[in-house]
Amino acid sequence: MSSASTSTDVIRDLGARARVASHELALATRATKDAALHAMAQALLDHEPAILAANAEDVARAEAGGTPANVVDRLRLTPDRLADMAQGLRDVAGLADPVGEVVRGSTLANGLELRQVRVPFGVVGMIYEARPNVTVDAAGICLKSGNAVLLRGSSSASSSNLALVGVLRAAITAAGLPADAVQAVPADSHDTTKALMRARGLVDVLIPRGGAGLIATVVEESTVPVIETGVGNCHVYVDVAADPARALPIVLNAKTQRTSVCNAAESLLVHRGLTDTLLPVLVSALQEAGVTVHGDPTVAALPGVVPATEEDHATEYLSMDISVAVVDDVDGAIAHIRRYSSGHTEAILTEDLATARRFTAAVDSAAVVVNASTRFTDGGEFGFGAEIGISTQKLHARGPMGLPEMTSTKFVVTGDGHVR
Amino acid sequence: MSSASTSTDVIRDLGARARVASHELALATRATKDAALHAMAQALLDHEPAILAANAEDVARAEAGGTPANVVDRLRLTPDRLADMAQGLRDVAGLADPVGEVVRGSTLANGLELRQVRVPFGVVGMIYEARPNVTVDAAGICLKSGNAVLLRGSSSASSSNLALVGVLRAAITAAGLPADAVQAVPADSHDTTKALMRARGLVDVLIPRGGAGLIATVVEESTVPVIETGVGNCHVYVDVAADPARALPIVLNAKTQRTSVCNAAESLLVHRGLTDTLLPVLVSALQEAGVTVHGDPTVAALPGVVPATEEDHATEYLSMDISVAVVDDVDGAIAHIRRYSSGHTEAILTEDLATARRFTAAVDSAAVVVNASTRFTDGGEFGFGAEIGISTQKLHARGPMGLPEMTSTKFVVTGDGHVR
Numbered sequence: 001m002s003s004a005s006t007s008t009d010v011i012r013d014l015g016a017r018a019r020v021a022s023h024e025l026a027l028a029t030r031a032t033k034d035a036a037l038h039a040m041a042q043a044l045l046d047h048e049p050a051i052l053a054a055n056a057e058d059v060a061r062a063e064a065g066g067t068p069a070n071v072v073d074r075l076r077l078t079p080d081r082l083a084d085m086a087q088g089l090r091d092v093a094g095l096a097d098p099v100g101e102v103v104r105g106s107t108l109a110n111g112l113e114l115r116q117v118r119v120p121f122g123v124v125g126m127i128y129e130a131r132p133n134v135t136v137d138a139a140g141i142c143l144k145s146g147n148a149v150l151l152r153g154s155s156s157a158s159s160s161n162l163a164l165v166g167v168l169r170a171a172i173t174a175a176g177l178p179a180d181a182v183q184a185v186p187a188d189s190h191d192t193t194k195a196l197m198r199a200r201g202l203v204d205v206l207i208p209r210g211g212a213g214l215i216a217t218v219v220e221e222s223t224v225p226v227i228e229t230g231v232g233n234c235h236v237y238v239d240v241a242a243d244p245a246r247a248l249p250i251v252l253n254a255k256t257q258r259t260s261v262c263n264a265a266e267s268l269l270v271h272r273g274l275t276d277t278l279l280p281v282l283v284s285a286l287q288e289a290g291v292t293v294h295g296d297p298t299v300a301a302l303p304g305v306v307p308a309t310e311e312d313h314a315t316e317y318l319s320m321d322i323s324v325a326v327v328d329d330v331d332g333a334i335a336h337i338r339r340y341s342s343g344h345t346e347a348i349l350t351e352d353l354a355t356a357r358r359f360t361a362a363v364d365s366a367a368v369v370v371n372a373s374t375r376f377t378d379g380g381e382f383g384f385g386a387e388i389g390i391s392t393q394k395l396h397a398r399g400p401m402g403l404p405e406m407t408s409t410k411f412v413v414t415g416d417g418h419v420r
Numbered sequence: 421m422s423s424a425s426t427s428t429d430v431i432r433d434l435g436a437r438a439r440v441a442s443h444e445l446a447l448a449t450r451a452t453k454d455a456a457l458h459a460m461a462q463a464l465l466d467h468e469p470a471i472l473a474a475n476a477e478d479v480a481r482a483e484a485g486g487t488p489a490n491v492v493d494r495l496r497l498t499p500d501r502l503a504d505m506a507q508g509l510r511d512v513a514g515l516a517d518p519v520g521e522v523v524r525g526s527t528l529a530n531g532l533e534l535r536q537v538r539v540p541f542g543v544v545g546m547i548y549e550a551r552p553n554v555t556v557d558a559a560g561i562c563l564k565s566g567n568a569v570l571l572r573g574s575s576s577a578s579s580s581n582l583a584l585v586g587v588l589r590a591a592i593t594a595a596g597l598p599a600d601a602v603q604a605v606p607a608d609s610h611d612t613t614k615a616l617m618r619a620r621g622l623v624d625v626l627i628p629r630g631g632a633g634l635i636a637t638v639v640e641e642s643t644v645p646v647i648e649t650g651v652g653n654c655h656v657y658v659d660v661a662a663d664p665a666r667a668l669p670i671v672l673n674a675k676t677q678r679t680s681v682c683n684a685a686e687s688l689l690v691h692r693g694l695t696d697t698l699l700p701v702l703v704s705a706l707q708e709a710g711v712t713v714h715g716d717p718t719v720a721a722l723p724g725v726v727p728a729t730e731e732d733h734a735t736e737y738l739s740m741d742i743s744v745a746v747v748d749d750v751d752g753a754i755a756h757i758r759r760y761s762s763g764h765t766e767a768i769l770t771e772d773l774a775t776a777r778r779f780t781a782a783v784d785s786a787a788v789v790v791n792a793s794t795r796f797t798d799g800g801e802f803g804f805g806a807e808i809g810i811s812t813q814k815l816h817a818r819g820p821m822g823l824p825e826m827t828s829t830k831f832v833v834t835g836d837g838h839v840r
Contacts (some may be wrong), residue, residue, distance in 0.1 A: 008715065023782070024760075026781075026782075026784070027781055027782065029820050048489070050505070080709055082518075087520075108801070108803060108805065109803075111702040112792060112796060112801075114803075116485060116819075119784060121814050121815075122784065123815070165747045196463060196562045200639075204814050205814070206816060219620070219643065220643060223639065223640060225645075225646075225813065225815045226645075227815070231448060246836070246837035247836075249837070249839050250837065250838075250839055251838075253839035253840060254839075256838055257839070258798070268755065269810060285807060292787060313524060329442075333667065338443075338673070352730060357836075360449055360832050361446075362443070362446075362447065362808070364446070364542065364709075364830065365562075366830060366831065367832075367833055368830060368831070368832050368833070369832075369833040369834075369835070370833070370834040370835065371836050371837055371838070372836075372837070372838035373839045373840055374531060374834030375834070375840045376532060376833055376835075376837070376838065376840065377659055377831070381532075382528070382831070382840075383534075384527065388592075393645065394541050394624050394625070394645075394828035395541075395645045395647070395815055395816040395828070396540070396815040396816040398828050398829055398830060398831075399829075399830070399831045407813070408784060408814035409818055409819075410784065410785060410787065410788060410818060410819070411786065411787040411788070411797070411802070411818075412780050412787075412788050412790075413787055413788070413789040413790070413792060413796055413797070414776075414790040414791065414792070415789070415791045415792030415796075416666070416791050416792075417663070417666035417669070417670065417791055417792070418670075418791070418792035418793060418796065419669050419670055419672075419673035419674075419677070419792070419793045419795075420677055420795045420796065420801075
């Protein structure tokens, strides 16, 4: 038996168990699910030594293998981080249950009663990189939204993930829900990822979380419906009518407050009318903050600016780099964004109402921001309370995905003998 | 240059034109779009002779090729059918514009104003069979929802479709909107369909309308996000607590009122307690109505029943056939439905409240119906006013898809200098 067919069998088995669990989860009350979430949180704290020991194995292996320090940092668990993960589960318990919410309802002309009700997807597949916190976040959000989840984390985090999933499953069982609500997919081979992506019918939705390469692979290979998340080449456009006193802090915040996240600014567009005034101020402030500025020919005339390539304008740096281009006006900014944006978040800084209206109407991204930092596109900031990721696709969910976005709906139609 | 690469070029060109048109459509007011819809309707009537002549070519070719009569009937246009199509466009004009609807909104703790607003998808691809009315329906629904559409109809309807699209484009132009809002994809080769399915980035959503084979192909091959529509192996479960006087008309209506549609019943489940009472009544009534009954071993003991194969229970007949099985109770019905259903519509006939609640909670289909015919799962019946299809998938839209389901959303965030 080839490795690929073994992996298919593994996924078929996991998927079948998840399906059975999903039937029970779909009918679980909020009280039961919340009790399980609190039990999961407590179990993480109770098993801290074992979890940290498993994580230490992953970290040691990563360090021995020469993994970059920032990646090792994401992989590393500490008592504080574990406590944060536990608190995250308790926070999810505090959120409203999306399942059963009546989205719309009416009585039809013939007396039929129509209700559209939120229901879980069923079985969710998560594919993600070496961040053990995603294991716990996804388990909690999926359980609360009534979905069974198959977790395919990175092989470099597999000791951590197996320890976490083991602890969570025991807590779920103790709380009276099926352990197979949360299952780890073996991470020993890429074949399991491939099998997961081909598990149409077994898995209802696949959510990749990670870099652009991972997401592109899943989108290309998967026959299971995918929700794309989190690639952000976010733009800030500084209009000629921007308030200079507001523009500088917003540009700095969007680029430098945290560079490794998808809602950080990667591209700055400046109105041509500001070429000799605000543009040099912005560029030198960015440079003083430690940012490398990749500029178009106009911008590259300024000191210390690296000439930008075509590629630079399309790049999500996730680092202290930014591409800067001068545009003729708001329509020039819109055209540039249409060409290069990944559709995550674009901001305009302007005090002119018509310009702001034009920008918000014409820019088609998950979030369009006026006079604020791109960094606000976030489930927590938006008040959604928990976030499984930020969708950059147009189907189903767009922008930060909270609990309601982890559900489908069904129509319940009640009559008393109605025929057509 | 191979035919495949030619097709890719054709789709790239059509897609680029559609994208440009979509930018204009997204900003068009309802008044402009409604005027265009009325102009399109009038143009269909004004050009009736040319459209019917083009259609006659398709019909003659189909008849000469031995196409089955029911398929030729769907292909055929008449003055009445053209008038219905025109009225359909006027009806769409009368519906609310989904674009710009604020789905939710709030002011965040820090004063940021958050609005989630409906926006068009952008470019929609339709792949469908030899039904020229879909050309007009899809053009109208897409235009009203601000989407440009690429129409890939059947080659056997290509004369009709080209005539219709030509007339519609001229009317759209005259109404001041871009003609490329509606474009026909050449139907001379399957390569254009393949290229359309691979046009990720050019096409935002692909909607196949047709039989199970077409939909399965699109789902399997497409890298563009797909909304599955319309395959229905719909079940009616007659519970032991069903009102016999209601059960008979509902079963007959669900099966026989119109057999070629996705919401017709294909499978009947009967509680074991009715084996000697209602079951024979239902079976003989179906047989008297001209239905061939494919029964499980218990049912096959009745006169004239054909023994059902495993395959029968999974089949969407779309004809005067039905599979019938006896189940122990509501949980037996739920288990049978989970195994065989396509997730479209399932009905329960019962006067027992707890049984109805159990069925509606546990059955996970686009529509779950109590004491009424499956035939009500329909955009028109649900009061949505227009329907692009009935989604049987769980992402984005499930059940009848009206205008709001033809949109995405974006978040518009307004601040006054907010940074994190």
